[in-house]
Amino acid sequence: MAVIYPVVLCGGSGTRLWPRSRKDAPKPFLPLVDEDTLFEATLRRCADPQRFGPSVVVTGVGHRTHVEAQAASFPGTRVIVEPMARNTAAAIALAAHRVPADAVMLVCPSDHHIADTEAFRDAAVTAAKLADEGWLVAFGITATSPETGYGYIRRGTPLAGGFEVERFVEKPDLQTAMSFLADGSYSWNGGIFAFRAGTFLEELARHRPELAKAVSEAVAGGHEDGALFHPDAGAFATIEPESVDYAVMENTARAAVVPVSMGWSDIGNWHALRDARVGDAEGNRTRGDVELVDCRNVLAETDGPRISVIGLEDVAIVVDGNEVLVTTMAGAQKVGKLAGAANQ
Amino acid sequence: MAVIYPVVLCGGSGTRLWPRSRKDAPKPFLPLVDEDTLFEATLRRCADPQRFGPSVVVTGVGHRTHVEAQAASFPGTRVIVEPMARNTAAAIALAAHRVPADAVMLVCPSDHHIADTEAFRDAAVTAAKLADEGWLVAFGITATSPETGYGYIRRGTPLAGGFEVERFVEKPDLQTAMSFLADGSYSWNGGIFAFRAGTFLEELARHRPELAKAVSEAVAGGHEDGALFHPDAGAFATIEPESVDYAVMENTARAAVVPVSMGWSDIGNWHALRDARVGDAEGNRTRGDVELVDCRNVLAETDGPRISVIGLEDVAIVVDGNEVLVTTMAGAQKVGKLAGAANQ
Numbered sequence: 001m002a003v004i005y006p007v008v009l010c011g012g013s014g015t016r017l018w019p020r021s022r023k024d025a026p027k028p029f030l031p032l033v034d035e036d037t038l039f040e041a042t043l044r045r046c047a048d049p050q051r052f053g054p055s056v057v058v059t060g061v062g063h064r065t066h067v068e069a070q071a072a073s074f075p076g077t078r079v080i081v082e083p084m085a086r087n088t089a090a091a092i093a094l095a096a097h098r099v100p101a102d103a104v105m106l107v108c109p110s111d112h113h114i115a116d117t118e119a120f121r122d123a124a125v126t127a128a129k130l131a132d133e134g135w136l137v138a139f140g141i142t143a144t145s146p147e148t149g150y151g152y153i154r155r156g157t158p159l160a161g162g163f164e165v166e167r168f169v170e171k172p173d174l175q176t177a178m179s180f181l182a183d184g185s186y187s188w189n190g191g192i193f194a195f196r197a198g199t200f201l202e203e204l205a206r207h208r209p210e211l212a213k214a215v216s217e218a219v220a221g222g223h224e225d226g227a228l229f230h231p232d233a234g235a236f237a238t239i240e241p242e243s244v245d246y247a248v249m250e251n252t253a254r255a256a257v258v259p260v261s262m263g264w265s266d267i268g269n270w271h272a273l274r275d276a277r278v279g280d281a282e283g284n285r286t287r288g289d290v291e292l293v294d295c296r297n298v299l300a301e302t303d304g305p306r307i308s309v310i311g312l313e314d315v316a317i318v319v320d321g322n323e324v325l326v327t328t329m330a331g332a333q334k335v336g337k338l339a340g341a342a343n344q
Numbered sequence: 345m346a347v348i349y350p351v352v353l354c355g356g357s358g359t360r361l362w363p364r365s366r367k368d369a370p371k372p373f374l375p376l377v378d379e380d381t382l383f384e385a386t387l388r389r390c391a392d393p394q395r396f397g398p399s400v401v402v403t404g405v406g407h408r409t410h411v412e413a414q415a416a417s418f419p420g421t422r423v424i425v426e427p428m429a430r431n432t433a434a435a436i437a438l439a440a441h442r443v444p445a446d447a448v449m450l451v452c453p454s455d456h457h458i459a460d461t462e463a464f465r466d467a468a469v470t471a472a473k474l475a476d477e478g479w480l481v482a483f484g485i486t487a488t489s490p491e492t493g494y495g496y497i498r499r500g501t502p503l504a505g506g507f508e509v510e511r512f513v514e515k516p517d518l519q520t521a522m523s524f525l526a527d528g529s530y531s532w533n534g535g536i537f538a539f540r541a542g543t544f545l546e547e548l549a550r551h552r553p554e555l556a557k558a559v560s561e562a563v564a565g566g567h568e569d570g571a572l573f574h575p576d577a578g579a580f581a582t583i584e585p586e587s588v589d590y591a592v593m594e595n596t597a598r599a600a601v602v603p604v605s606m607g608w609s610d611i612g613n614w615h616a617l618r619d620a621r622v623g624d625a626e627g628n629r630t631r632g633d634v635e636l637v638d639c640r641n642v643l644a645e646t647d648g649p650r651i652s653v654i655g656l657e658d659v660a661i662v663v664d665g666n667e668v669l670v671t672t673m674a675g676a677q678k679v680g681k682l683a684g685a686a687n688q
Contacts (some may be wrong), residue, residue, distance in 0.1 A: 084510065309669075326653045327656075
C-alpha cells in the first residue's frame, strides 16, 4: 500500500493553558503530559518507518524556531512555513502540493495527546486503505462524555474498517451532546484526517476553487531553503481562511470515518491536562517542589517556588514565572479570559 | 483611680500564619489585619493618656529589634528583654517588679486583634476597678462559636461590672465546647488580665514561691539600658516555665472575670485572619496583584507575583517570597505542620 505522509499542523497557541503556555512558549512545544512536548509526541507517534514516511510540518513564522529545534531529532522532517495563518484548508493544501499526488496524507494536529500509540497507528493504516480507495477519511474518536466543545461525526453505511459519514455536526449544546452519547452512532471529530493528496486537491478545487487556485499560486511562487519551504506571501495572503471541515469534509460526497479509541485528549485546558496525566493513589498530579496534605485530584506544578496545599480537591495550581493560577476544574475553561492570559 | 499600666507580652512567633509569618518576621510585627502591625495596634489601643500610662513590653532577645523599631512611635514605652523564654507567669512577674506595687497592670498579648477599641477600653477600666479592690481579673470574651482551641472561664457570683470566676476550663472537646456555648455562662479566656502588681506578686509567692523568688533575683541582678531592662540571665534561666493561668489564676481565691464583647480574634490561623479582615461584596479579601473570578470568601494575598483565581470558595492563597500556600479554611489549622512552616 501507499506510504503514509504525516502532515503535522502546527499553528495557533491558545490561552487556556496559561500561565504555562504563553505567547512565546506555545502549547505544542511544552512537555505537558510527559517528557515529550505535544509536538515531539506527534512526530514520534508517526516515527514508524514500516508505516509512515517522514513528516511534513506546516507552521507559521512565529513557531518556526520552536519547530526547527524540536524536529531536529526526527530526520527527514520537512517544514512548510506559512507567511501568515490562513486556517487548516489552506495549510493542508500546501502540504498536498509538496507530496506525491498518489501519496496518502495523514493530517494531525500538533497539540493533542494520544495515550494509545498502537491504536492510533492501526487506525492510520485502516484510514490509509480507505484513502487509497479515494475516500476522505476522518478519525472518529469514541465519545466518552457529552462534550460541547467538539464537533461530532455521525456514522452511515459501513465500509471496510469504517463507515461513510452521514453528517458532520457543529459543537452541540449539552442536551444534544447527551443525546449523541446515548445514540452511540456519533464520534468526536478530532481533526485527524487521511486522504490522497491528489484527491484532496481535486475536492478542494471542486468546492473552493479560489482557495485552491491561490494555494497553487503560492506554491508555484514559493522557494525552498533546505528542509524549509516558503510559499509566496502575496498569493497566500489573498486566501479566505477556512477550516478543512467547512471547505472540504462537509461538502465532499466521499467522506468516511474510521472509529478509534486511543486515549485521545485535545488538552484543551487544565482540567483536560490533569486527566491526561497519570495520578498517584489520591489522584494528585504534581511537578516541581510541591507538598500536598489531604488533597485529592489536585494538579499542582511549579517552575520554582514551593507550593504547599491543604484540603483541596479537583483544583489546579500552577506557578510559572511571575504568575500564580488557582482554578477549579470546572473553572478551567475560563482561564483564557483572565487578564494575565488575555493581555500577553 | 489608679493609673493602668499596659503590659504587652511579646514572645513566641507561631507557624500557622506561614508563609507570611516567619521565624525572622514573626506574627506580632506584621500588618496582618490592617496597616498597623498587631503589636502596634496593641500599643495604640492603650495609647489613651486619660486611662493608661506608658506601656511595658516584655519580649525576648530575638524580637528586640522588631519591638524597638515599632515601639518608637509610642514615647515612654519601656521594654523588658527576657534572656530566654520562661512562659507568661515569669514574664508578668518581671513587669510587676518594674511598676509601682499599687499600680494596676493590664496584661495584653501582642498578637491578637480587637475590632472594637472602645469596648476594650471600657472593659479595661471596669477590670481596673475590680483589680484595685484586690481581684485578679481576666477578660471574659463573649464566645461566639464552639472553639476547641481556647480555654474557657465560667462565671460565678456577680461583682460590680463582673463576676467571681467559678472555674477556668482547659481547651474542651467539641461536644463540651458546644455545651458551653449553649449554657451561656462561659466566656473565652483571651489571656488579657488586670491586677495590682503587688497583689499579683503576693499570689505568685503564695502559689509558686520558687518562681517568685527566681524572678525577684533576676530583677535584683538585672540592669537598665535606656528604656530597656535586662534581668539577670543566670537567675532567670532557673525558672520552670509556666503560664499565668496555671501558676496563679487557677489557684487564687480572688479570680474575677469581666465579660466583654469587642470583636476579638487571636488571628490564630488564616481562617481567623480571613474573618478579621473586611471583605468585599462577595466576602473576598485581597492584597497585592490579585484577580478573582467566581470566587467567594477567598483570602488571596501576594508580595509580588500576580495571583489569578477561578471558582474557589473559602480558601486562602498566600504568596510570600519563594512559597505559595493554598489551603481550605478548614485546613488552615494544619499549616504549622507543613514542611515549609516546620523546617524554618
